[in-house]
Amino acid sequence: MRALQPKEEKLLMAALRLFNEFGFHNTPTSKISKEAGVSTGTLYNYFQSKEALINSLYLYIKQHSAEYVRENFEMTDDYKEGLKRIWTLIVKWGFEYPEFFKFKESFCQSPFIDNLEMEKAKADYDFLGKYVQAAMESGVIRNIDEGLFLSQIQGVMVSTIKYINKNDLGKCSDTINKTFDILWNGIGADKGSVF
Amino acid sequence: MRALQPKEEKLLMAALRLFNEFGFHNTPTSKISKEAGVSTGTLYNYFQSKEALINSLYLYIKQHSAEYVRENFEMTDDYKEGLKRIWTLIVKWGFEYPEFFKFKESFCQSPFIDNLEMEKAKADYDFLGKYVQAAMESGVIRNIDEGLFLSQIQGVMVSTIKYINKNDLGKCSDTINKTFDILWNGIGADKGSVF
DNA sequence: ATACAATGTGAGTGATTAGTCAGTTATGGT
DNA sequence: ACCATAACTGACTAATCACTCACATTGTAT
Numbered sequence: 001m002r003a004l005q006p007k008e009e010k011l012l013m014a015a016l017r018l019f020n021e022f023g024f025h026n027t028p029t030s031k032i033s034k035e036a037g038v039s040t041g042t043l044y045n046y047f048q049s050k051e052a053l054i055n056s057l058y059l060y061i062k063q064h065s066a067e068y069v070r071e072n073f074e075m076t077d078d079y080k081e082g083l084k085r086i087w088t089l090i091v092k093w094g095f096e097y098p099e100f101f102k103f104k105e106s107f108c109q110s111p112f113i114d115n116l117e118m119e120k121a122k123a124d125y126d127f128l129g130k131y132v133q134a135a136m137e138s139g140v141i142r143n144i145d146e147g148l149f150l151s152q153i154q155g156v157m158v159s160t161i162k163y164i165n166k167n168d169l170g171k172c173s174d175t176i177n178k179t180f181d182i183l184w185n186g187i188g189a190d191k192g193s194v195f
Numbered sequence: 196m197r198a199l200q201p202k203e204e205k206l207l208m209a210a211l212r213l214f215n216e217f218g219f220h221n222t223p224t225s226k227i228s229k230e231a232g233v234s235t236g237t238l239y240n241y242f243q244s245k246e247a248l249i250n251s252l253y254l255y256i257k258q259h260s261a262e263y264v265r266e267n268f269e270m271t272d273d274y275k276e277g278l279k280r281i282w283t284l285i286v287k288w289g290f291e292y293p294e295f296f297k298f299k300e301s302f303c304q305s306p307f308i309d310n311l312e313m314e315k316a317k318a319d320y321d322f323l324g325k326y327v328q329a330a331m332e333s334g335v336i337r338n339i340d341e342g343l344f345l346s347q348i349q350g351v352m353v354s355t356i357k358y359i360n361k362n363d364l365g366k367c368s369d370t371i372n373k374t375f376d377i378l379w380n381g382i383g384a385d386k387g388s389v390f
Numbered sequence: 391a392t393a394c395a396a397t398g399t400g401a402g403t404g405a406t407t408a409g410t411c412a413g414t415t416a417t418g419g420t
Numbered sequence: 421a422c423c424a425t426a427a428c429t430g431a432c433t434a435a436t437c438a439c440t441c442a443c444a445t446t447g448t449a450t
Contacts, residue, residue, distance in 0.1 A: 007398090023306040025220035028437055039399045041440080050438065109304040111218040144373060151358040152351055152377060159350025163343055178339060182347060185380050202427090223407055234429045236410080245408065 004060075008046045010036040012057050020102050024054060024110065058107050061100045068093045069127060079135040084180050086128055087157070091176050094161030095169075101161055125154065156183050199255075203241045205231040207252050215297050219249060219305065253302045256295045263288045264322060274330040275379065281323055282352070282375050283368075289356030290367060296356055320349060351378050 004012070014035035018027040029050050033043045047053040069089045076082045094101040129150055135141050136149075160179045164172050199207070209230035213222040224245050228238045242248040264284045271277045289296040324345055330336050331344075355374045359367050 021306065023220075025218075026306075029439080030437075040401095040438090041399055042397080044439065045397070106304050106306065109301050111216070111221075111301065147362070148358055148370065148373065151354045152374065155350040155352075155354025156347055157350075158354075159346045163346040167342070175343065178343065179347065224409080225407075235408090235431095236429055237427080239409065240427070 005046070007036070007038055007042060011038065011043055011046060011053065012060055015053055015057055016061075016099055016103055019054075019057075019106075020099055023106070029053075054107070057103065061104055064097070064100060065090075065093050065104070066127070073127075079131075079138055079140040080184065082131060083135060083141075084184075086131060087180050087183070088173075088176050090128070090157060091160055091164070091172075091179075094157075095164045095172060098165045101165070105158070125150065128153070153183065200241070202231070202233055202237060206233065206238055206241060206248065207255055210248055210252055211294055211298055214249075214252075214301075215294055218301070224248075249302070252298065256299055259292070259295060260285075260288050260299070261322070268322075274326075274333055274335040277326060278330060278336075279375050279379075281326060282378070283371050285323070285352055286355055286359070286367075286371050286374075289352075290359045290364075293360050296360070300353070320345065323348070348378065 011032060015027070015032045018031055018035060029043055030040055032053075033040045036043075043053070047056060069086065072089050073085060076085070129146075132141070132149060132153070133146060136143055136146065141149075156179060160175065163169075164175055169175055206227060210222070210227045213226055213230060224238055225235055227248075228235045231238075238248070242251060264281065267284050268280060271280070324341075327336070327344060327348070328341060331338055331341065351374060355370065358364075359370055364370055
């Protein structure tokens with residue numbers, strides 16, 4: 001991640017706080033710069049436009065998430081254990097950085113993002129995607145359409161994080177285990193004898 | 196559902212189209228009324244404000260969804276079958292009325308909705324919630340925290356609908372079955388012997 | 391010390407938009 | 421036909437906001 005200049009980072013964090021509270025369109029650039037402790041003009045020294053600032057913030061958060069997972073992941077040959085580790089890391093990121101997670105969610109929902117950005121967004125889960133594919137090929141998880149699969153996993157993941165954040169769970173490792181079990185029962189091939 | 200007056204409905208449907216394409220804040224009331232074929236003033240005869248219009252639209256869609264499920268649901272004593280029917284109906288609603296679904300999603304994400312509306316939103320899934328609770332008590336599905344449960348189901352449901360809509364699947368009944376299986380494997384108590 | 395560049399400032403501008411209201415048209419009862 | 425009420429119209433207003441630019445400040449090289 002490119003090192004951010006102090007005022008650039010202050011602007012991004014100010015924008016994050018305000019966007020999460022009031023939404024993109026109810027946060028004027030004037031408030032962002034005031035919250036960041038700089039002038040309006042300075043904002044435009046660092047970002048070409050308000051939209052550019054929003055995209056930069058998204059990029060920053062996306063990279064933060066990816067680095068978190070990459071740095072903390074420990075390799076293993078056991079695919080189930082590996083998936084569980086990735087699962088745990090992504091969910092943990094979501095509740096350790098709830099503001100980041102919240103922004104990411106509303107950004108992806110927002111209709112004014114160009115499709116190009118949406119495509120890039122999917123790359124977030126590349127790490128997970130590749131792992132799932134490998135696991136599928138090895139036979140540990142059921143072999144159904146990969147896209148469908150990933151969207152299911154992502155769905156459960158997002159709702160898990162939202163649930164944890166909403167209910168303010170410190171005991172979250174328990175929740176993470178439970179939800180992973182649900183997921184694994186759903187997708188794993190090692191049920192009974194037949195599958 | 197209260198019968199809507201013709202211009203009221205035209206305004207709502209025009210707003211729906213524009214909101215989905217441009218977002219709430221990039222759709223001026225002037226465009227909504229133009230698209231609906233009435234004047235700006237008329238919009239304010241039917242709705243107190245732009246926000247009131249948005250809330251009305253949400254209410255309209257929410258009721259539409261609830262009625263769809265209630266009208267098409269056929270009772271059964273078999274909880275698994277019953278859950279599958281509800282599941283199927285909700286997912287079907289999502290791809291038969293993709294515009295409605297899309298709006299509902301972005302409305303729920305939007306930060307300018309007051310919390311009161313969010314509370315009401317949850318009532319959408321009351322029908323499902325009650326059924327899940329009954330199924331849980333009967334022992335067909337695993338007995339874990341109900342809130343967590345519902346959020347998981349909802350997560351998988353939303354991502355299923357999104358997947359179907361994005362990939363334009365006419366063969367969707369297959370996808371619905373598959374995703375229900377995944378869900379059921381995850382939540383059902385009858386693993387091992389039966390399968 | 392001086393010159394020059396880089397960075398920061400914030401009042402000002404033009405464009406946009408939610409909402410109004412005085413006036414017009416349509417409707418229905420007698 | 422006449423009136424009264426309801427529905428409708430769209431130019432207008434007041435406010436907001438993204439962005440600019442002429443100027444001020446700070447940093448740096450010589």
